[in-house]
Amino acid sequence: MKALGVGLIGTGYMGKCHALAWNGVRQIFGDVPAPQLVYLAEADADMAASRASAFGFRKSTGNWRDLLADPEVDVISITTPNAFHPEMAIAALEAGKHVWCEKPMAPALADAEAMLTAARKTGRTAILGYNYIQNPAIAQIRRLIEDGTIGTVNHVRVEMDEDFMADPEALFYWKSEAASGYGALDDFAVHPLSLLWHLFGHVQEVIADLGKPYADRPVKDGARRAVENHDIASVLLKLEGNISAVLMANRSAWGRKGRIALQIFGSKGSILYDQERMNEFELYTTTGPEATRGFARVLTAPIHPPYDRFIPAPGHGLGFNDLKIIECHQLINAIAGNPSTAVTFEDGLRIERSVHAMAQSYRERRWISV
């Protein structure tokens, strides 16, 4: 495989995270050519230049379309606000580039569908930035489900909670606008849904309740503006294989910083996981003497690949950014035609369909099939 030429659009939180991943993937994994950091785009050309220097990109531009025309660019990371994803992703695909687009695909379902159509038509590799599923702990949990360690799964609960919207006196900003989406459903629920998909397959049927903890928020002049979407979502779900599930998302949950908590119950055992302690999971099984059964807290270790590519000693801990390196490796695998656990536009669209079904189920107060 030849080295990939990389273009990056956007240099915020996820932009830097993508840059780190492209920069580190060869050193960590060793089995892929070192990506060439070719071209970085940021709305402001000066900032683009400065970030290109910091991130190690050779060229920079204030116009993202410049990346499309560059023959050195093979793959484009799209890390801009969600509303820009469709235009950029479709243009990139049509220019023959592979695409690594941050989640979710788009606020409107029709746009997401157009993105998938473009991916199919061009035959380029197109994946979404679902990094949490790439944790070696999650890979081990998936193995434990697949190999029957906890028997047949019959019930799942997943929670995603942070507190960046928890302060009722924080100034109104775009995340509270209806134009940004449903709120917790788009902003958060897609992550736990990616985990549910990765571990159990797709969602079949949903009914949601949405909560608006604060009716309005202050704006700069001392007035207040009505909040237009919902910071809290609670959803009953049916998964494939008759698994009942509950999904809870709350971006106004004081004290929660990066919680994505899984509880998985099977006929022979249970598994617990919390992203705030991403280097461990808990397993209960019915093996061994009854007097010593309990949830075992397992620390991730070289025995849980690809942890071994990062550190040869157990229990020393990966970080959030490391997950993006694993995801980048999966993307390169996908581009090379190898098996990959990256989330394709096809699977991503299924995730977003279920989000829209949840919103509909709330509006219509009834169960909705996805």
Added chain:
Amino acid sequence: MKALGVGLIGTGYMGKCHALAWNGVRQIFGDVPAPQLVYLAEADADMAASRASAFGFRKSTGNWRDLLADPEVDVISITTPNAFHPEMAIAALEAGKHVWCEKPMAPALADAEAMLTAARKTGRTAILGYNYIQNPAIAQIRRLIEDGTIGTVNHVRVEMDEDFMADPEALFYWKSEAASGYGALDDFAVHPLSLLWHLFGHVQEVIADLGKPYADRPVKDGARRAVENHDIASVLLKLEGNISAVLMANRSAWGRKGRIALQIFGSKGSILYDQERMNEFELYTTTGPEATRGFARVLTAPIHPPYDRFIPAPGHGLGFNDLKIIECHQLINAIAGNPSTAVTFEDGLRIERSVHAMAQSYRERRWISV
């Protein structure tokens, strides 16, 4: 107040627990007369005699109606299977006895209503055995909600999980029969509902999903019998004051032994609690320097009454049986006409109405008002 004469019907799990409470309440609290353990009834007269000796009751009988006629008996503890509650409670009330009946009131709503009618008509004190609300940790949590420490509560999650029905190869027994009730809803959900009621008031509206992890279970001759109710319940709820809530109950949750986990989110903080670690709770508030904010794990202590009546040192731990002693003290308070946090038949009926509404919402696949 004169000493109460106590009758006890039933000597199983809860029977012994009531006996311990009646026996200990005077020593622990000091401010109530020592109850007189008068009369114990158990279906088998010999066992009744043996248990009366062990538990310290003066008299015993194989016929529970003997207690009704005994003028020394002022109050009757009813700890038999649920199906017997209505007949016994109504008879006891009509005989002029106060009643301490284990929860839930009755499998059928009409029977529970008749119990409340009897309590109202006779004017006797009639309470239900909801012990978890009596934990000093819960009392402290209630104070933190009432005094505004966590601001206005906007979202609550509560889980109750054990694993006594988790083994799919355990023999079919009466808990899987439809006649015993809905399953997790009656057997479990009433406990978290008592906590929700105690902390936030009554449930307004519900929609439930029920799960049956195992379609059938073995019977003795090697055949299998279909399971008739549901071991898993997941419910979206609206509480008073526009609080959105999720209630989850699972009696087939491998590894969970006595979990009743609360997550309470407010505009200024959050509270966490888990009955498996009943001597602590966690509190997050927005006070103090941001760099040191986190969930504080608070161990219960003499500053959290009535912990001080049990132990003068902090962090030494109460046990499950101690909660029943507190409940017994609340019952005596109620009989004496003093303020009491015991759950009356009136409040208990509201709890059971919400359980029936949940079952209906599952059957009809729609939201139901309670």
Added chain:
Amino acid sequence: MKALGVGLIGTGYMGKCHALAWNGVRQIFGDVPAPQLVYLAEADADMAASRASAFGFRKSTGNWRDLLADPEVDVISITTPNAFHPEMAIAALEAGKHVWCEKPMAPALADAEAMLTAARKTGRTAILGYNYIQNPAIAQIRRLIEDGTIGTVNHVRVEMDEDFMADPEALFYWKSEAASGYGALDDFAVHPLSLLWHLFGHVQEVIADLGKPYADRPVKDGARRAVENHDIASVLLKLEGNISAVLMANRSAWGRKGRIALQIFGSKGSILYDQERMNEFELYTTTGPEATRGFARVLTAPIHPPYDRFIPAPGHGLGFNDLKIIECHQLINAIAGNPSTAVTFEDGLRIERSVHAMAQSYRERRWISV
């Protein structure tokens, strides 16, 4: 066995705890006659009468020697300050009573020796109030050590920490006087030493360092008084069987309320325990697939006797006072000539010898054999 007549001297923290134990032991265990609460002594006669009423004792007195002469009294609980233990225990033994004396035996080693001599001479049962060893979790840990589950133990750490002496501005009181003893060594270290003895046998050799966090403390008139003993003790120990151990005790450890933490390392596994979460322990073993090994958090349950005598359901939790009931049951076993895990004066003296050796090792700055 005939019912024991009980005398109780002292009605503070431990006095009430003994009363609760005598009152509850028959109901909980069923296999011993109900103790008769005969005679209660407290320095103030009025208070004695009031406590006798509250605790259920038939008679009361302001003179503890009255108990010695009472033929109805078979056994005497001594729960007064440590300095009174020798006189009372020896007098009680010489009056033919069994003795249940709170720990430690006496501030001076010679007094403790005299107590043992009296016990041997009279042949009465004489035990010390070491309750923590009676926890069903500790009993299970002992079984796991004995049955080889964690192989040969080679290293142990034990910590006992509370914070009642942590405030440097709290008024000077008797616990800081040299006359009360060494400080953390007598006040605290005896508890972890009882656990080490119970699990591993006696201490062979020690070297201690003592710490005085605050040189002086305020007295009422605004002046300050020098602290005369040490709130912190750190000790290296050799146990039987070439086990190296570390004992740490700190009664000025802010935030610790009732911590007694054990870490036990063996050739095939490890065990963790913390008294602040007394209803659980953690076990790591080298069995099972390496990818799922971790410390299993085991909740105590009916399978861990005598938990089953208190509650038939797992994970529901015993309390601190329940341990004293188990200890009382062991005392009755000992009086009846049955096997017992209660700490005899003989074993208790060995514990106190090791405390004095620790103090000597600190003064002389060298290892001391016990």
Added chain:
Amino acid sequence: MKALGVGLIGTGYMGKCHALAWNGVRQIFGDVPAPQLVYLAEADADMAASRASAFGFRKSTGNWRDLLADPEVDVISITTPNAFHPEMAIAALEAGKHVWCEKPMAPALADAEAMLTAARKTGRTAILGYNYIQNPAIAQIRRLIEDGTIGTVNHVRVEMDEDFMADPEALFYWKSEAASGYGALDDFAVHPLSLLWHLFGHVQEVIADLGKPYADRPVKDGARRAVENHDIASVLLKLEGNISAVLMANRSAWGRKGRIALQIFGSKGSILYDQERMNEFELYTTTGPEATRGFARVLTAPIHPPYDRFIPAPGHGLGFNDLKIIECHQLINAIAGNPSTAVTFEDGLRIERSVHAMAQSYRERRWISV
């Protein structure tokens, strides 16, 4: 500042970790020139070439001395076994290179002293690879100590435990040879000592006990070979400022994978930390209402620099390798003459002196001043 040219000797665990740090430091921090990965040395020239390609170094060699002569190399990372450190570090310094040497300096104290002499003589920057002190959580703990949040510290406990030597049937290898050093003291204790130094200053006086859990281990032919050093170390220490401390290290502690646990007790509060959960710490203070005091679990966040350079969202988690990037940044700061928290050869020598004092205190069974 001009870009540093980097040489790397050794490509094992720490070699890769250094390579990752040099590769990532510019992207993460942005305020330093991108290091140039110039020259990689590994004993085997082929492996050197392969690793140079994987790690992104331009040149490779089988002879580490080639790096000394290369004018493009400004700084050399030394990640070989400890016995090679002195020769390599001294040669590098004398060749005018800055040195980043993995800890500990050398098995023999005289060699470590010679390393310091070389650093002083050449005036080059020479630091040791103590990464754990670079954790943003540790930086915050240091601020809390310095700003008086927990008052005057009076007692500290630190534990470092892993289990890579726990299996008694694992084949004898060089870590059990006396030539490799004392065992847990060199291999482990230097890490907690770096934390003690970073937070409290240098050790004054020590007494140690060493434990040998297994007298011998198997060798290949089925025979057994005597173990020559000690896998367990327990040490009483006096720190600056009259702080009493206990250091415990165990490399045969089943179930521990990367535990470095700190307990810090002060006159106004306490702090807890465990490297196995490196993205959090716990703080107890005496502020706020007594009824809600408890250890607060604080998740690291952008407010704890330099966490913000990695991730702009709280609670998302750094990894072990990220600490090395911070350390690399501190090294570049030191080379540039800016303030730095890196551990110089001067401080490192003090750490190693205390290790040798511990070993002496064990041999001579007495307290030793450092």
